[in-house]
Amino acid sequence: MPTFASVAESCLDDVFGYLLYLTKDRPLAEDLTGETFETAFRRWRRFDPRRGTARAWLLAIARSTALDWFRSDARRRRREARVGVAELHAPDDTPLGEGFSPGLEAALRELTAGEREVLALRVVLEVDGEETARLLGISPTAVSTRLHRALAKLEERMRHDDVA
Amino acid sequence: MTSPDLIRELQASRPTAREALRARVRELTSPVPTVERRPASRLRLPRSAFVLAPVAAALVVGIGAAGVIGALGGSVGQRPGPVREPGRLQIGGGSANDTEKAQSASPPVSSVHGSAATLGPVTQGTPIAPTPGRAQQVDATLTVKVPDSDHVSSAAQDALDLTRSLGGHVQSASVTTGDEAQATLTLRVPVDRAEDAVAKLSALGTIVSQQVSIQDLQEHLDALVLRARSVRAQIVKIGARLESQQLTPEQRAALELRRQSLRRELSSLRQEIRSTHGVASFATVQISVVTPRSLGVVPAQSRLDRSLDKALEVLVWEGIVALVVLLVAAPLALLGLTAVAARRLYRRHEEDRLLATS
Numbered sequence: 001m002p003t004f005a006s007v008a009e010s011c012l013d014d015v016f017g018y019l020l021y022l023t024k025d026r027p028l029a030e031d032l033t034g035e036t037f038e039t040a041f042r043r044w045r046r047f048d049p050r051r052g053t054a055r056a057w058l059l060a061i062a063r064s065t066a067l068d069w070f071r072s073d074a075r076r077r078r079r080e081a082r083v084g085v086a087e088l089h090a091p092d093d094t095p096l097g098e099g100f101s102p103g104l105e106a107a108l109r110e111l112t113a114g115e116r117e118v119l120a121l122r123v124v125l126e127v128d129g130e131e132t133a134r135l136l137g138i139s140p141t142a143v144s145t146r147l148h149r150a151l152a153k154l155e156e157r158m159r160h161d162d163v164a
Numbered sequence: 165m166t167s168p169d170l171i172r173e174l175q176a177s178r179p180t181a182r183e184a185l186r187a188r189v190r191e192l193t194s195p196v197p198t199v200e201r202r203p204a205s206r207l208r209l210p211r212s213a214f215v216l217a218p219v220a221a222a223l224v225v226g227i228g229a230a231g232v233i234g235a236l237g238g239s240v241g242q243r244p245g246p247v248r249e250p251g252r253l254q255i256g257g258g259s260a261n262d263t264e265k266a267q268s269a270s271p272p273v274s275s276v277h278g279s280a281a282t283l284g285p286v287t288q289g290t291p292i293a294p295t296p297g298r299a300q301q302v303d304a305t306l307t308v309k310v311p312d313s314d315h316v317s318s319a320a321q322d323a324l325d326l327t328r329s330l331g332g333h334v335q336s337a338s339v340t341t342g343d344e345a346q347a348t349l350t351l352r353v354p355v356d357r358a359e360d361a362v363a364k365l366s367a368l369g370t371i372v373s374q375q376v377s378i379q380d381l382q383e384h385l386d387a388l389v390l391r392a393r394s395v396r397a398q399i400v401k402i403g404a405r406l407e408s409q410q411l412t413p414e415q416r417a418a419l420e421l422r423r424q425s426l427r428r429e430l431s432s433l434r435q436e437i438r439s440t441h442g443v444a445s446f447a448t449v450q451i452s453v454v455t456p457r458s459l460g461v462v463p464a465q466s467r468l469d470r471s472l473d474k475a476l477e478v479l480v481w482e483g484i485v486a487l488v489v490l491l492v493a494a495p496l497a498l499l500g501l502t503a504v505a506a507r508r509l510y511r512r513h514e515e516d517r518l519l520a521t522s
Contacts, residue, residue, distance in 0.1 A: 005193040012189055017179040022519075030185045037189045070518040100177045104170070114519035123174050137512065151167045158170070 004044045007054040008037055014055055014125050015062045021120035022066050022113055032069060036062040056131050059121070063135065070113070107157035115150035122147050226482045227475075234475030293359040294378055294447070299440060301379040302358045302447035308369035309454050313345030319368040319453045320347035326364050330357040332446065344458040351449045358447035365451050372454065385440045392433040399426045 015036055020029040040047075040061050047057055100108070108116060121127045121135065122143070133140040181189075294300045310319050320339050327334060332353030339347040353361040362376065402423040406416060 005190070008189050008193055012186060013178070013180050016181040016185065020179045030182070033181065033185055034188050034192075037192055041192055067515055067518060071514075074518060074521075100173065104173055112520045114516065117519060119174065123171050124178055126175075151170060154170055155167055 001049065002054065004041060007058070008040075011055045011058050012037075015058050017124055018059055018117075018120045019062055019066055021108075021116045021124065022063075023069075024109055024113075024116065028069070032062065032065050036065045039065065052131070052134070055125075056127070056135060059125075059127070060135055063117075103158055104154075107154050110157055111150060111153060114146065115153065118143060118146045119150050119154070123151075222486075226479065230475040230478035230482065231471075233478045234471040234473070294355050296356070299381040299385045299444035300355065301381055301443050302355050302376070303379075304358065304362050304374075304376045304447060304449045305451075306362065306366060306374040306449070307372040307452040307454060308366060309372045309456060310369040312455055313341060313343070315369070316345040316347050316453050316455060317341065320349060322368055323347075323349050323351065323365055323451055323453070326361065327351045327353055327449075330354065330361050332357070332361065335448070345455055346458045347451075347453040349451050349453075351451065352446040353449060355445055355447045358449070361447070361449055365449065368451075369453065381440050381444050385437065385444070388433055388437045388440065392430055392437065395426050395430045395433060399423055399430065402426070 012033070016029060016033045019032045019036070020026060023029050023032065036058065040058055043061070047054065051057075108119075111119070118132070118136070121132045122129070127135070129140045129143050133143045136143065138146075294302050308319070310316055317339060320337070324334055324337070330353045332351055335350040335352050337347070337349045339345075351361070351365075362374075366374065402419050405411070406419055406423070411419070
């Protein structure tokens, strides 16, 4: 049975990368990563290795944390829109990856969170289809379809940039 | 740029956490010493176990309760019915020896019951016999079972023939044919042949029940005879006095009256003595010939069968209760499940919407 410290050390980059792709905001991703590990630390006793890997367990907590943030952010936006407050949240311009071409960086930012999420899981973190499906709560076929669609969209954007 | 190129570039540019974040996470975990976990101390079950375990427990408890109730119900309170098979014998009040001793001491009544299934095996002859030389009223009642209605008639005929051959006669006879054929005969046989008669009548079929009762009449008869002798002696004495010439007319009239009364009494006593002799000379045997169908006999169940039947009965009741509970709870459970499913669906849509717009 691994210790929480060792699991945190080995999975930190994966969790952070996933959250960065999902939010496309580095400071926010860092905050959510911290929050994820705090939650995971509290729930560590509940972790059962027979039910899945520690990385999958952490990614599930990260996803839940991110979705909670998206919800609260959506509520905040609606509240601000009701009272006529202009957008105060400045988008983060730090790159998603290190060494991306500007075109890929821009194309990635144009994808939806759902598309970036499946790319992060299947391509960047190389989580297999079954585990991704469990994590997202959809079927493996839906994961494949979503991945294919995201890659096609990314390719399309890149081609468009090349032509431009 | 093609998809494989994109994938290569994405994988090559994997994001890494900054040192500050790493330190923050390390700080989160470092102050707390690693807790030694004991996997065995915590029972981890799959989700299905939370449904299956109570169901299995309920089944085990139900079957167990049914078994216990069945076992108790199967062994307690099971009394033999009025008619059982195969035959067994009960001798009331002691052994056959005791009964004979009691008879020789002239008990008013002694009886022997044969009731199948509970007691000892029924003997084919009379369990007790009248004592030779004593005036006794012998009554026997027996029920024999024959396989079917055809055998009822032949058994009844055999019984009549047997009675005649033993020097007896038929007091009453009733034979019913058909599906529920049955014959009831009341026979009178010489008391010294009673034992023989009961033994032979018992052989007409399978004995279902048998009862022989003997009532001693000797004491009563002896008393009657003594009284008759005394009365006769008084009559003779009064006759002698009347023949003497020294009586007044009043005395003579009184003696005449007294003699007449004694003669009437003597006549009555003689009649009673004759009647007692008559009762004591013939035994009354009542025989019923039945079929399993007319008897309505259900073969006696073993204790295991009874227990299983009882357990099954309890299980059926448990099933009925469970069904009622299910019928009452099902709409609520369905409502709950629908609510849970609807909530999940809503959250899924909401997540999709959030991820599509972010």
